[in-house]
Amino acid sequence: MKLLLCLTSFILLVFASDVLYYSNKDFVENISTQDLALVEFFAPWCEDCKRIDPLYEDAARILKNNDPPVSLIKVDCTVDTVTCVQYGAQHYPTFKVMRNGEVEDYTGPVTTAELVKNMKYMAGPASKELKTVEDVEKFLAHDDYSVIGFFRNNKSDLAKIYRKVADPVKLKVLFAHTTEQDIKNKYNYNNDIVLFQPKIYQNVYEEPIRKYDGEASTQKITEWIQKQSLGLCSERTNENAKRFKKPLFVVYYDVNFFLNKDHTIYWRNRVLEVAKKFHDAGKDVNFAISHHKTFEPELDLFGLTEKKNRKPVFVPRDKPVVTARDTRERKYVMSDEFSEENLAKFVNDVLEDRIEQYLLSDPIPISNDEPVKVAVARNFDEIVNKNEKDVLVEFYAPWCKQCTIFEPKYKELAEKLKDEPDLIIVKMDATTNELPKPYEYSKYPIIYFARKGNKNNPKLYLDILEIDGLIKFIAKESTNELKGYTRKGTMRKTEL
Structure with missing residues (x-):
């Protein structure tokens, strides 16, 4: 009996939560009692939701003791779908701030510190x-x-x-x-x-x-x-990165105003010297400093890291490195060693379009005659966007097991459709080439179909990775009917 009581107490302790769970039947009634609440619409299978869970729990524990208290709520969208649809939760997790009957998106960072800070701001007078x-x-x-x-x-x-x-x-x-x-x-x-x-x-x-x-x-x-509030040159972090407007010039080094103050200020002053000159000249240019370790994935996109175990590793340097994005989201890297003079020259070169943009790209293939054409970042525009044909393009990763299994099927598909006059089949290594907009990926392999008259709005393939399914997809989406297949994806009969 004592053992049972101990186990029961342990279970209650483990599962005690300061997060409130609302359902379809009680959501409207319960939310009306809250002056201010943050609601997370989630799915149990969602990996991001699982990662956020302990952070959300910690924030709920702190905010329940705030003056006034703030409630953190969760709604399971696999069960309480009506409420999730009502509040526009189309992906997971989705966060909504609900205050006195009004609803707005929560767009801040989802860390315990930021959740507490932002909700305290909202709870108190602005x-x-x-x-x-x-x-x-x-x-x-x-x-x-x-x-x-x-x-x-x-x-x-x-x-x-x-x-x-x-x-x-x-x-x-x-x-x-x-x-x-x-x-x-x-x-x-x-x-x-x-x-x-x-x-x-x-x-x-x-x-x-x-x-x-x-x-x-x-x-x-x-x-x-x-x-x-950003000044001539502020520290750019993951939390405030979206606030910086383009054109933006970012200087990366071991930035830390608290633990490495003198070093941080020394290099920042070099940047401020340049920023001040452009500001006084009336140029609309933005500058920032960022910690190189924090932004390793970003630096990887600019070719300023080495890869180890498929993850970017910053290459130590004696001086800062500099990148830029212009108003068209084109990327640039300062190749010269950091100095005030070189930074000013780099800024002018970018503003006056005198420097080649940087693209993370494999070399353009010397030969590209196989049924599956190879695209890289530097020839993607030519092969896909400017091509006067429909294009099926696969983005893959060499280490992806599913991609390896799918590769012979993709080759067989291309062989079957190689005589189609208005279609080409393409693949691109997404780990060594920058993906152009509007293409996105969250897993490998991922396949898009771009019609020749609408290359800016490619259609994502969501079915199983089988040849028959892909042929039906292509036949349905193609601009012109395929020569060898009907619109339903069935093979046309050959006349004797």
């Missing part, structure tokens, strides 16, 4: 009211960018607009406001919106305190905060 000079000093004593509105009163037009702008989750800055005369006298602002750069990022190339002088509109103020 803008903190500051009553004393000490309040201001305390508010600014952190390592985040901050914005303070100094208003005549809370009913002024600028104060009303500011309340609409204040969104710490979206803009990734902290907001506060004040109407106290002592504070306004101390900081010498009145009816102004002011951005404060945290001390750790301050430098001699830009003002640490910046006042907004533009039009009093929600859009203009939001855009100004977005730009100013």
Whole structure:
């Protein structure tokens, strides 16, 4: 009996959860009792959902004790499909913020720290009211960018607009406001919106305190905060990477403002020197620094890593390396050793289209006469996009067992269809060649069909990897009827 009680207690302890589970029958009723909640729509088989589970649990445990508390909820979309469809959960996991009857997408990072931070922002007032000079000093004593509105009163037009702008989750800055005369006298602002750069990022190339002088509109103020909170050259992380606009020049090295401060600042100042010159010249150029280890997969796309066990490994260098993306998402690599002069030259070369874009690509095959044509990144446009034929293209990985099993079938398929005048069969190694847009993959092999009049919208093949199924797919999707097969994929009879 004691053993049974111990086991029961252990099971209850193990399965105790601060995450709430809602179903179709009680979702609407239960969610109406929550002032603020984050809902995860998930599927038990989803690997990303499984990976996130412990992070979500930890965040739920912390946020239940927040003032006010925030609930984290889960809905199993393999069971409670009605609720998932109602809230537009088309992939897993999908996160929705539900607040006082309103629903919005949660687009922040899904880590315990970010979940807690973002939901706390949402739970509290978007803008903190500051009553004393000490309040201001305390508010600014952190390592985040901050914005303070100094208003005549809370009913002024600028104060009303500011309340609409204040969104710490979206803009990734902290907001506060004040109407106290002592504070306004101390900081010498009145009816102004002011951005404060945290001390750790301050430098001699830009003002640490910046006042907004533009039009009093929600859009203009939001855009100004977005730009100013990144400064001339900010640290780019996985969490904020999407905020940086193109053209963007990223300098990679062992960035760490806390553990490696002097080294980090030394190289950042070299970048700031160049960024300042382009800014003063009126050039719309964006700069960032990033930790090379954090962005190894990205550096791999630029050919700046070596592969070990199929994973990118950053090649140690004495100086930073530099990459760029222009407004057309073309990629560039600075081949010269890092220096201020070389960085400035590289920026000008990219802006004036004087440098060849970088493509991760195998060499173009010398001979390409087999029924299955070989595409690489450098000839993909010619073979697939500019080809006046329909194209079936397979993306594969050499180490993929399923790809190895499928390879002879793909060759047999190409042999069967080699005499079709309006069709070519293509394959490309997705591990050594950059995939062009709009092609995407989440597993290998993956097959697309691109019709000759609609190459920008290829059709994904979702059936089993068998020759008959592929022929039926091609016959149905082809621009013109196949010579050897009907639209249903049956072989045409040969006239005697």
